[in-house]
Amino acid sequence: MAGFDDRELSTGELELEDRASLRRVAGLSTELTDITEVEYRKLRLERVVLVGVWTEGTAAQSEASLEELARLAETAGSEVLEGLVQRRSRPDPATYIGSGKVRELADIVASTGADTVICDGELSPGQLRQLEAKLKVKVIDRTALILDIFAQHARSREGKAQVELAQLQYLIPRLRGWGESLSRQAGGRAGGANGGVGLRGPGETKLETDRRRINKRVAKLRREIAAMDTIRETKRGRRVANEVPSVAIVGYTNAGKSSLLNAITGAGVLVQDALFATLDPTTRRAVTPDGRAYTMTDTVGFVRHLPHQLVDAFRSTLDEAADADLLLHVVDGSAPAPEEQVQAVRQVLAEIGEKRSEPLPPELVVINKADAADEVSLVRLSHLLPDAVVVSARSGEGIDKLVQVLADRLPRPQMLVDVLVPYTHGELVARAHAEGEVLAEDHTPEGTRLQARVHPDLAAALQRYVTHGSAI
Template identity: 65%
Template sequence: MGLQESHQDIQADEPGRSRADAVIDRVLSRAGTAVAEGGTQATDYDGEQLDREERAALRRIAGLSTELEDITEVEYRQLRLERVVLVGQWSHGTALDAEVSLRELAALAETAGSEVLDGVLQRRPHPDPATYVGSGKAKQIGEIVASVGADTVIVNDDLAPSQRRALEDVVKVKVIDRTALILDIFAQHAKSKEGKAQVELAQLEYLLPRLRGWGESMSRQAGGRVAGGAGIGSRGPGETKIELDRRRIRTRMAQLRREIKAMEPARAVRRDRRLTLPNVAIVGYTNAGKSSLLNRVTGAGVLVENALFATLDPTVRRSRTPDGREFTVSDTVGFVRDLPHQLVAAFASTLEEVAHADLMLHVVDASHPDPESQVRAVREVLADVPGADQVKEVLVLNKADIADAETLLRLRGRREVTIEVSALTGEGIDDLMELIGRELPRPEVTVDVVVPYTRGDLVSEVHRHGEVLAQEHVADGTRLSARVDAALAARLEEAGVTSATA
């Protein structure tokens, strides 16, 4: 078994080692990971889900070797299923905390299209500054990698560039950290032009301090016969290959920032058009069921997948409250514990949608072993979004049909408004719609108007954007008693409609 702790911990705490062994066993059995149930459960509200079939068709495939053996493998090389070993450290907290964190890493690895072969969980007070795990442990990981035939090691933490290089030199295979893994998933799932630009910017920000040169052979400091001691007039410091790469990356990053900034006016126009209707923003931890809830509330039919970060591009759809008022619902990218700061910065423009909402539905996976930590992770990200703390928040306890009763009782005791639902079975959705209707701001002007039959467009607009209290047909037109916003009330006055405004 790949799990091993430091020698000192084994001697001092043998029962602790047994707990850690059990953690790795459960992680490797896929318990609690994104593929634990063997597939994605969809409802009639989720539509045909053609995007999911397309994404599944592009999955990497197993059975191909790491190195090319025949020219016919060239076109399939990028589809090879990576075989990975997980490495985690347990420096504080309980054994359950370590298990939940490693389960999430396994789910991330599988979502990225890899096969988890083994895992190592190390108990130490702080990471080793040289190799993260220490020289002895690094050698043991190298032995595990060689024995199981892995080609990648994934570390459940952020590695310094020097730590990654040192660990790679020992284990002799590619080493990536948690941030690189999340960035890879984002790169696979981004579809819109803006989403792709945001992901590329985040990747370049991550790559810039991690460029690695390979000695003098990569130098471009001299040309012609200078290397042989000749070439008067062309001696000088020049520019090394790694410096050239850094300059190109910075140039590309500046270009991407300009492109993202150029997209802001169009996004602002679309947002201003939607602001004529109340807006509800759905936020939450990744794989909490946000897209499934959006489909239940609006019938949007957006992609639903039992995987982490299935949704990256924001989706906006319309729905109606039980009393007939229209509102828009925005689905946002999911969050994760210790979300890379590069992604938070790159997706700042997307997260701004939350600050412009009238109501925030914070979707929580009530079946998760530690839902409170997920709530904290989401709020840590939202704390960096100006204005998000002013939006009223409702905790939507999703997956209540499979949640533990004790967990639900604990979550009900929180100070926030909570409601229990199941996007899969539809349980609690009607109550959620009633809650949305109560919490959304109501139009501030009460009008009693007679609308001529020639102005049916105004009647339709009152029904769409206002709250109709009473309606009857009289000789001069349609009499409406309704609540509308100030702008619509002014338009009714300008149209010459007989009105009484309260």
């Protein structure tokens, strides 16, 4: 066919094409009218107004937080119509922004034709109920928005289960806030008012029925995730047994972690200019310039005020980072406030570290997107993060230097061997090249003479071939 592009698409390109093939259509509601089947109803995010409360920090910081909320909303598939920030010492406990401002907000919602209001914070069930009653449109908070994005982007069975668990944990205390239909009585004599004979229930409210079913689903999800954790631990255990060094890529969402993984390993994973494009961890093999093998794992991005339900749900994924030999902390050099992003990432890592008996691995900071950042910002960041490596995953600038720094930071095999391996056991020589560091190699009539640094398990396998009385 004329003009047909028959080149092979990478995995990431196929995922990107698949994700772009179906978009939300304005005016078509995805909201369930009844959640008796205990499905977390999809949020209708089409035309939205954003609302934030500025309690601390500078005006620029509060505006930056709202701009990030706008990006989150756009990632979820919505159109942002208006963004409002109110200065208060603390959010109003009843309506988040106060009754007077609620009336102003209702006028703005009516004039813009918005169908959703998104609050830049976590709303209590009471605040949610009050705002929906007064504004007459759907109201969600930052946590629900992030959960919705995670639900759209999760690909693997484990990722989907973790997101559903986080959604249900968020939903349980807010069941009463999602509409009056959830609290109707369905049993006893009062059942006559709800349909009469044949339609009376067991005597509990629909709210109680839904809560019971959700709790059963949560218990089942926890069991499934625990089983998947066992599989992940087995795979990780194999890598540890082989003593293959591991690098975990962490950082703020959309900092360019997946692009960096592709640039170093040629992984071909999904790269998209959107928040939380990566949810499921990807592990790829790489080789240092001196021939040592190691693995790189791309992890889920962090964000300010990351819902604690997600930190708990993605514990196994985040543990992948905590068990690595080195953390590659990627920072977006072109971001308006990269220092705050660094702080947010380190805060989440500290939360993970508090629940572990072992310390977190050492950190190597990488300032990415050097081609899009201005010189002043790069100089300031380099001063704040003096040991950081500056790169551009898109252009390839600084990647060679980063690979060399990685090689220097990764643990090296500790045991020195001097062996003569018969040609009939060439697989041991291949393992020495793949898993260790070969210092000298010579092919003799009797076999291959090797001087190498290797891990204890390989040293044990080579013990019988030690030459000239050399000790391992």
